[in-house]
Amino acid sequence: MSVLAVIAQESALSDQGAWIANIFFYAIAAVAIMAALKMVTTQNVVHAALYLLVVLTAVAATYIVLGAEFAAVTQALVYLGAVMVLLLFGVMLTRAKIGIETDLDHEQKWMGALVAVVTGAVMGYSLWEAFGDVKLPADQMPQTTQQVSDSIFSTYIVPFEALSVLLLAALIGAVVVARRD
Amino acid sequence: MIAAEFPYWATSIFKLGMALAVVLAPAGLTVYLYLFKMVSFMQSRLGPMEAGPYGSMQLLAEVGKWAQKEDIVPERSDEFVYKAAPYVVLLSTFLLALVVPFGPGAQFVDFDTGIFFALAVSSVSVVGILMAGWASASKYSLMGGLRAAGQLIAYELPLVLAVVGVVIQAGSLNMQDIVTAQTTGEIFGWGAIGNPFIITQFVGFIIFLIAVQAELTQTPFDMPIAESELVSGYMTEYSGFRFLLFFIGEFATANIFAFLASVLFLGGWSVPPFVMDAIPGLAPEVTGLAGALNGTTGAATASFSSWFNLLGPIVMATKMLALTFIVYWVRFTFPRFREDQLQRFAWKVLIPLALINITVTGVLKVVF
Numbered sequence: 001m002s003v004l005a006v007i008a009q010e011s012a013l014s015d016q017g018a019w020i021a022n023i024f025f026y027a028i029a030a031v032a033i034m035a036a037l038k039m040v041t042t043q044n045v046v047h048a049a050l051y052l053l054v055v056l057t058a059v060a061a062t063y064i065v066l067g068a069e070f071a072a073v074t075q076a077l078v079y080l081g082a083v084m085v086l087l088l089f090g091v092m093l094t095r096a097k098i099g100i101e102t103d104l105d106h107e108q109k110w111m112g113a114l115v116a117v118v119t120g121a122v123m124g125y126s127l128w129e130a131f132g133d134v135k136l137p138a139d140q141m142p143q144t145t146q147q148v149s150d151s152i153f154s155t156y157i158v159p160f161e162a163l164s165v166l167l168l169a170a171l172i173g174a175v176v177v178a179r180r181d
Numbered sequence: 182m183i184a185a186e187f188p189y190w191a192t193s194i195f196k197l198g199m200a201l202a203v204v205l206a207p208a209g210l211t212v213y214l215y216l217f218k219m220v221s222f223m224q225s226r227l228g229p230m231e232a233g234p235y236g237s238m239q240l241l242a243e244v245g246k247w248a249q250k251e252d253i254v255p256e257r258s259d260e261f262v263y264k265a266a267p268y269v270v271l272l273s274t275f276l277l278a279l280v281v282p283f284g285p286g287a288q289f290v291d292f293d294t295g296i297f298f299a300l301a302v303s304s305v306s307v308v309g310i311l312m313a314g315w316a317s318a319s320k321y322s323l324m325g326g327l328r329a330a331g332q333l334i335a336y337e338l339p340l341v342l343a344v345v346g347v348v349i350q351a352g353s354l355n356m357q358d359i360v361t362a363q364t365t366g367e368i369f370g371w372g373a374i375g376n377p378f379i380i381t382q383f384v385g386f387i388i389f390l391i392a393v394q395a396e397l398t399q400t401p402f403d404m405p406i407a408e409s410e411l412v413s414g415y416m417t418e419y420s421g422f423r424f425l426l427f428f429i430g431e432f433a434t435a436n437i438f439a440f441l442a443s444v445l446f447l448g449g450w451s452v453p454p455f456v457m458d459a460i461p462g463l464a465p466e467v468t469g470l471a472g473a474l475n476g477t478t479g480a481a482t483a484s485f486s487s488w489f490n491l492l493g494p495i496v497m498a499t500k501m502l503a504l505t506f507i508v509y510w511v512r513f514t515f516p517r518f519r520e521d522q523l524q525r526f527a528w529k530v531l532i533p534l535a536l537i538n539i540t541v542t543g544v545l546k547v548v549f
Contacts, residue, residue, distance in 0.1 A: 046315055050262065053308065073294045073301050081304030081337065088311045089330045098259045098318050145293045145354060 024065050032058035043100040045091050053084050070145045196289055203278050207436035207501060208429060209240050214502075215509035216432070223513055247428075250421035255318055258418070262316035267419070267426035269309030274430050276302035277437045282356045284450050284493030285485040295356035296348065299441055300341050303396065306430070307333045310405070313427075314415040325414025328520065329398060329405035335527040336395035336402075342535035343388040346542040347378050347445045360449035364465070373455040379446040384538045386446045388531055390504075393438045394511060395527070397431060401515040402523060435508055436501055443500035450493030451485075 032055050039051035056079040063072035106112075152160050187195070217239060221228030229236030254260055279302075280295040282288040292298050307330055314326015348354055351362035366376025379386050395402040406414035416427050443449060451457075457465070465485045518526070 069293050073298045077301035081301060085304065085307050085311065085330055085334060089327065092311065092315050092323065092327060096315055098257060
């Protein structure tokens, strides 16, 4: 049995456990929000990429707090190991000045900030309205990796296979576009 | 039986100390044994002889030397990123050590997705290397960092794909379940040595070892730090304590990957069943074995004697020393690949081979 399952069994259902989980959640959320703000305001491309890395790590940590071990590890493998490394790689190959870059600005930034605030408010409000006072049943356990894989390969086998065909098509498309001859 | 209950804070402090021991002690041992002494023997020289008997204290002297040196930060560098990079590399090493089991209970965290977690956090070190390469503000460092990133991305795929064969056979991602599957397994009904996956997954084992060699940027895959082309690659500008951190990270990660390989392919902390049968009280109680053997359920569960928590680390250390011997043997024997040969080898040889291995394993799993 995983550690998370033990924690869920022994503490998350009690008030004290919920308290601890909440403290961890708010700490992680604060880190994620701060890093996200720094990411869009920083004056250096590589710093922005590294802040994005912190945000994605915080998302993985949130999944751990929620008991979704498999999703957390997948997030780490895909976003930290592949996407972010490729992004850093690309940025460093093309433009990787050290120090402040002055052209990292845009005249529509206040419009962008407004859109972000409105989107966040709408999503937060609708979540609050829909699930604000819903409580999980007390015997709800986090899904184990085995349950996740069982449902992927039985209930959702057709969407899963369709997705892999789609990914293959995208892969071949990328090769065709990138080839010079 | 050894059984005792400790409060949470006591086990946490104990685990913290053990994490330091698990990362540093094997690194020190293998560096002295292989990097200092074995290579000296291979090159017909004595190696360090002055510090302590047979130079055994040489490593402490080296650490003292590095810790005293000036911590130089290049003037045009990005200071924070430059200083943080070695810690990111070392963080990846410690995260890797978290899931390695040294006994039925001797493990830091028993993740459901143990081996998957290990493969995910092993790529954190790439971020640290890219940070070091970029923040040093040196052409050599940047080239080294980019080479390292390209190489680690290319060789992470065969590493992951080689493990998939083991996971299919064991029926679990959990490290303890993989050990149990090998201990309780049988080869055509003969269970005296269990079923260590090195036999059935030999191709996977070879691919895993090659990919590990490349992940560690050890010769013949040391283009990122090729001293005749790039001075010292992404480490060029580092000195003193921060260089020492890179050094520890490199060799400690070699040991942790050897630990992982012994769990995946050599049966982990367990000993062969005929040894366990010979010693009274050591044989495990196994449940769900029939289902695991004909593939209808997941891995079998077994309850092992608590003595394995003491015996396991010794067994693991033995297997780790045998595997790191191969790593250093190859390191000091082979010449360096060329950059394009390295990429071609990964994408055109190792990855197709690993995919074929997965297909064959899957077919055989269904057939038997």
